[in-house]
Amino acid sequence: MLLMNSYRKMTRLYDNHNHSQFSFDGKKASVESSARAAVSAGLAGLCFTDHCDFYVPPMKASHEDLVPEQFDIAAQQAEIDRVRCLIPEIEIFKGIEIGLEERSRESIRKLLAENEFDEVLASVHYLDDTDPFWGGYYQGKDWKTAYGHYLETIYREMTWLTDFDIIGHFDYVARYAPYPECSIFYRDFPDIFDSILGYLADNGKALEINTKTYQDYSGRTPVLDKDILLRFRELGGEAVSLGSDSHFPERVGDKFRLYSEFIKACGFKYTAHFSRRKLILETI
Numbered sequence: 001m002l003l004m005n006s007y008r009k010m011t012r013l014y015d016n017h018n019h020s021q022f023s024f025d026g027k028k029a030s031v032e033s034s035a036r037a038a039v040s041a042g043l044a045g046l047c048f049t050d051h052c053d054f055y056v057p058p059m060k061a062s063h064e065d066l067v068p069e070q071f072d073i074a075a076q077q078a079e080i081d082r083v084r085c086l087i088p089e090i091e092i093f094k095g096i097e098i099g100l101e102e103r104s105r106e107s108i109r110k111l112l113a114e115n116e117f118d119e120v121l122a123s124v125h126y127l128d129d130t131d132p133f134w135g136g137y138y139q140g141k142d143w144k145t146a147y148g149h150y151l152e153t154i155y156r157e158m159t160w161l162t163d164f165d166i167i168g169h170f171d172y173v174a175r176y177a178p179y180p181e182c183s184i185f186y187r188d189f190p191d192i193f194d195s196i197l198g199y200l201a202d203n204g205k206a207l208e209i210n211t212k213t214y215q216d217y218s219g220r221t222p223v224l225d226k227d228i229l230l231r232f233r234e235l236g237g238e239a240v241s242l243g244s245d246s247h248f249p250e251r252v253g254d255k256f257r258l259y260s261e262f263i264k265a266c267g268f269k270y271t272a273h274f275s276r277r278k279l280i281l282e283t284i
């Protein structure tokens with residue numbers, strides 16, 4: 001208990017990736033229940049990053065009520081304001097998880113210009129008209145092609161957008177893959193990782209460590225490759241963001257103690273979060 005208390009005092013941790021009732025797939029979470037869970041977990045703050053994907057591939061769209069996967073930004077922000085007053089002991093930030101996708105570029109840019117957020121988390125969920133979660137993406141691809149093309153898509157779209165704070169779950173594509181190679185390693189994709197990490201480092205943007213990736217997926221458990229973080233540090237990267245990608249309150253801050261120590265062991269002094277689009281670094 002003593003250890004736990006001193007840890008909490010010394011390390012202010014923020015969960016920068018959470019979904020609430022405003023996400024199409026967030027029906028089991030609410031802003032209030034997740035904020036209360038964050039307090040119980042000893043976090044200093046959390047950000048709600050509800051989904052916004054303008055384009056949803058037909059294979060998935062046909063199974064869903066809410067397409068495109070957008071949310072009511074004004075309603076989400078009003079609810080965050082309400083919960084901020086209700087639970088003042090924790091910092092709550094207004095975010096969005098924007099789905100990078102080539103044909104949605106203009107819509108994304110317009111939405112970001114017209115709305116104010118604390119944090120913009122940019123992720124790739126859909127590519128090549130397929131959804132890695134629903135299937136199709138891996139067909140006809142070996143693991144190296146599938147993972148490499150996903151990373152190249154992140155790089156292409158993020159350097160087009162430029163208006164974002166954090167790159168979300170770079171290893172999302174490994175979660176649902178059918179291959180025995182269930183983790184993404186720097187050594188297999190050094191050039192594209194150098195491009196992504198170099199861009200983030202040069203532009204003061206953050207790399208997300210998404211703790212939802214490092215759990216069991218049908219007997220496969222992806223791991224986080226230390227070499228990716230070591231290389232980010234080598235390229236001058238300072239901003240590493242922790243995100244649970246929670247869709248229900250029990251996962252808020254999941255494994256953050258373990259991964260904040262992991263980040264520290266790779267030479268980073270801080271974890272990152274954002275307020276009014278401004279990078280804030282907290283000493284680990």
Ligand SMILES: [Zn+2]
Pocket residue numbers: 097123125168169
């Ligand atoms: Zn996501």
